[in-house]
Amino acid sequence: MLWPGVLNRIRQFGPAPSAPLTLEARALGAYLGLAVGDALGATVEFLTPNEIRHQIGLHRHLTGGGWLKLRPGMVTDDTTMSLALGEAILLSGGRVDALLAAQAFDQWMRSKPVDIGNTVRRNLMRFRRTGEPCAPPSEHDAGNGAAMRLLPAALATFGLDADTVRDAVLAQAHVTHHSPLSDAACLTLTGMLHALLAGADKKTVLQQHVQPLIQQYPVFGFRARRCDNPSGYIVDTLQAVFQAFFDTDTLEDCLIDVVNRGGDADTTGAIAGMLAGAHQGPKAIPRRWLSVLDADTRAACELQSWLLLPAVLA
Numbered sequence: 085m086l087w088p089g090v091l092n093r094i095r096q097f098g099p100a101p102s103a104p105l106t107l108e109a110r111a112l113g114a115y116l117g118l119a120v121g122d123a124l125g126a127t128v129e130f131l132t133p134n135e136i137r138h139q140i141g142l143h144r145h146l147t148g149g150g151w152l153k154l155r156p157g158m159v160t161d162d163t164t165m166s167l168a169l170g171e172a173i174l175l176s177g178g179r180v181d182a183l184l185a186a187q188a189f190d191q192w193m194r195s196k197p198v199d200i201g202n203t204v205r206r207n208l209m210r211f212r213r214t215g216e217p218c219a220p221p222s223e224h225d226a227g228n229g230a231a232m233r234l235l236p237a238a239l240a241t242f243g244l245d246a247d248t249v250r251d252a253v254l255a256q257a258h259v260t261h262h263s264p265l266s267d268a269a270c271l272t273l274t275g276m277l278h279a280l281l282a283g284a285d286k287k288t289v290l291q292q293h294v295q296p297l298i299q300q301y302p303v304f305g306f307r308a309r310r311c312d313n314p315s316g317y318i319v320d321t322l323q324a325v326f327q328a329f330f331d332t333d334t335l336e337d338c339l340i341d342v343v344n345r346g347g348d349a350d351t352t353g354a355i356a357g358m359l360a361g362a363h364q365g366p367k368a369i370p371r372r373w374l375s376v377l378d379a380d381t382r383a384a385c386e387l388q389s390w391l392l393l394p395a396v397l398a
């Protein structure tokens with residue numbers, strides 16, 4: 085049950101465009117950005133850029149449809165797994181606990197979600213059999229499934245010490261994805277989110293978070309060629325997200341850019357959306373998207389974006 089007074093208060097966090105954004109506004113922008121990016125991208129998931137051009141033109145509205153036959157404004161596993169993780173974190177008073185996260189994801193899988201990734205399904209079935217929340221290390225589990233749902237863990241650890249952040253981010257990731265590339269991506273995205281939530285500009289985020297990732301894992305380098313039709317491999321996903329995020333000026337342009345590349349468009353949209361939303365806040369999200377976004381999803385994102393911040397949890 086949602087508390088309308090709280091929601092109204094959260095909705096007022098977006099200040100005038102010229103005023104500095106508050107932490108709460110950036111957190112709200114990140115969560116709503118994740119959801120609208122997911123809903124926008126789901127329509128064109130698994131299409132190529134050419135197929136999108138021929139079937140739709142430039143895809144820029146929350147029309148639903150796609151291979152999942154969604155209603156306009158419906159989200160997919162990226163957002164619903166995030167909300168499941170957020171609930172688990174709130175239940176444990178702000179701690180990211182691997183067992184609670186695994187149980188929350190298992191419950192989520194039992195709710196018959198509209199879609200579920202292969203690695204997520206396989207390792208949640210393993211959790212059901214073994215009760216062990218940490219998947220065994222596997223270089224093959226380098227999909228984007230842990231990165232797409234990390235926002236609640238990033239919000240709940242904002243401002244906390246580096247070890248706590250790392251433990252929390254990897255605890256939720258390893259329930260289903262235990263690979264060095266997924267780990268590096270999750271830690272980098274969390275660092276980027278924390279910097280953006282604190283008001284850092286894109287250039288600083290690129291220098292302090294993305295370039296060190298590329299130094300350690302050159303495969304994430306994203307300047308050699310345009311990444312179209314990105315797969316669910318975390319390297320492809322982040323290359324497309326980085327190109328769209330760093331080469332556009334607004335959240336709207338960033339999300340339209342990234343989803344029109346097709347491929348795993350709901351997840352590139354979700355990840356780009358959380359970054360751009362943390363950077364620009366909720367007012368940067370086009371009204372035509374927010375008004376169509378599923379109302380229950382929107383309310384849950386709004387509530388969690390606020391409740392998960394450590395200052396509120398304390």
Ligand SMILES: [Mg+2]
Nearest residue numbers: 160161162350
């Ligand atoms: Mg999805």
